Amino acid sequence: MPKETEEVAELLQPWLLPILYVLKNKRCSPQSEASKRREDMERRRRLRQYYLQKHSRLLMLLIAHRRREGPFTHPCTLPSIRRSNWWEQVVMKEFGPRDWLEKFRMSKDTFFYVCSQLQPKLCRNVSHLQPSFSVEKKVAVALWRLATNTEYQIICFLFGMSCLMVQKCVKAVCQAIVSLLKPLYLQQPKEQELDNMARIFNARWGFPHCIGALGSLHVALTVPSQCSSDYRNSRFWNSVVLQATVDGLGKFWDLCAGFPGSMENSIILQNSYLWELVREGSLFPDPPRPFRGVPLKYVLLGDSSYPLQDWLLKPYKEHQNLTQQQLKFNYRLERAHSVIENAFLRLKARWQCLLTHNDCLMELVPTMILACCILHNVCQVHNEKFIDKWLEAIETSEFPQPSHPMCESMDDNTAEIVRELISEYFTSHEEC
Known part of the structure; x- marks a missing residue:
């Protein structure tokens, strides 16, 4: 080594450790940390893409297997699906806000x-013959369904369960929702709540005393055949009927599900x-609230398939002799009645098990319908976002809603006074 190089090395020797320290700090600089974060995000993205592709391949294999073996095979019992x-790896670690909303609504x-509300009924094992699954996983399976x-055959390999376990989870979660969430989110309104509901309905839909x-x-x-x-x-x-009542915000407050579709x-x-409550006099405030100086029960709005009652109004029968006042009443009622039509649209779009045939047991269907309505209220109360794209599934539904025959034989003639009173209200307010 030349003499000059040795002298330079001797001069730099005291500075060697400080230089190494500076270089180490440079590697730990904010730019380096940002680079590490980007690398970590890219790694997570690749991992997520890997799992998505893996499950897409499994899905295609499942479909191909079912086509070869027939509709009653159970490929979900394969070890690769059970594991x-x-x-x-994907839902709990990789799902973003949009994913949760899209998959679990x-x-x-x-x-x-x-999950925390349903835990008292779901913390037990679904079956002693199956491994224990967390409450969150059971709820996720049911909401996905x-x-x-x-x-069920597709859900079972997504969540690593047998088909029987998926069915048990759906049944247990729906029953738990009806048992534990219904008292919190779907109650018979009290007197003060009815007054508030009437104010909201009038302010939002322009229909008074409703x-x-x-x-x-x-x-x-x-x-069965x-x-x-x-x-x-x-x-x-073939269908079962859900009878529902909603307030002015589209939230359900009375439900009745399970009657045959022919009724x-x-x-x-x-x-x-609901009919029993009205007949007992335990639904409306006592004494009735005044309307235009007359004590009058609060009213509900129905279509022409329901009987006219002093608490249930429907449109005047369409014919050429309707007065302008009656036509105006029909318009106001049909506009306000659209609140339940919109609620049904959002209910079916969010919970699409109500759109088509499903392969669950017949006796579970009413419970499943009630669970969907209660979850609708949960989403309403918690201001959950509704994605308009979900409505596209309704447009392609193969089961259009049936028409209902007009009901006149059970009309209460004294209820005509109530309908006339509210008709006059609309006319007088427009003149003012």
Whole structure:
């Protein structure tokens, strides 16, 4: 080594450790940390993409296997499907806010709130013959089913369960929702709440002295051949009927589900708990609130398939001799009644198990319908976002809602006074 180089090395020797320290700090600079974060995000993205591709391949294999072996095979019993870690590796670690909303129809915070409320009934093992699954996983399985109506065979390999376990989870979660969440989110309104509901309905829909709208929804199901005539509706497909009442904000406050699709709305109403409450006088405030100086019960709004009552109004029968006042009343009522039609649309779009046939047991369908309605209220109360794209599934539904025959035989003639009084109200307010 030349003499000059040795002298330079001796001069730099005291500075060697400080230089190494500076270089080390440079590697730990904010730019380096940002680079590490980007690398970590890219690694997570690749991992997520890997699992998505893996499950897409498994899905295609499952479909191909079912086509070869027939519809009654159970490929979900394959070890590769039982070992699925979709829930642990993808949902719990990789799902963003949009993913939670799309797959479970609610935010992650609301999802875990629902899990905490259902825990008392779901913390036990579903079956002593199966491994223990967390409450969150059981709820996720049920919500995935309710939101997408995906077949049990597909859900089983996504969540690493047997088909029997998936069915048990759906049943247990729906029953727990009805048992534990219904008292919190779907109660008979008290007197003060009825007054508030009437104010909201009038402010939002311009219909006075009204606390809600009444309507029905047919849900398709598969029934034994010997019972098919009882459940066949006017559109010639088998269904059960949901009778529901909503407030001015589209939140359900009375439900009745399970009547056969062949029954008329008026008959279902007379056999419902709502009718019993009215007959007992325990639904409306006592004494009745005054309307235009007259003590008057609060009213509900129905369509022409329901009987006219002093507490249930429907449009005047369409004919050429309707007065302008009656036409105006029909317009106001139909506009306000649309609140339940919109509620049914959002209910079916969010929980698409109500759109088509499902392969669950017939006796579970009413419980599943009630669970969907209660979850609708949960989403309403927690201000969960509704994605308009979900409505596209309704446009392609193969089960259009049946028409209902007009009901006149059970009309209460004294109720005509109530309808006339509110008709006059609309006319006088427009003149002012």
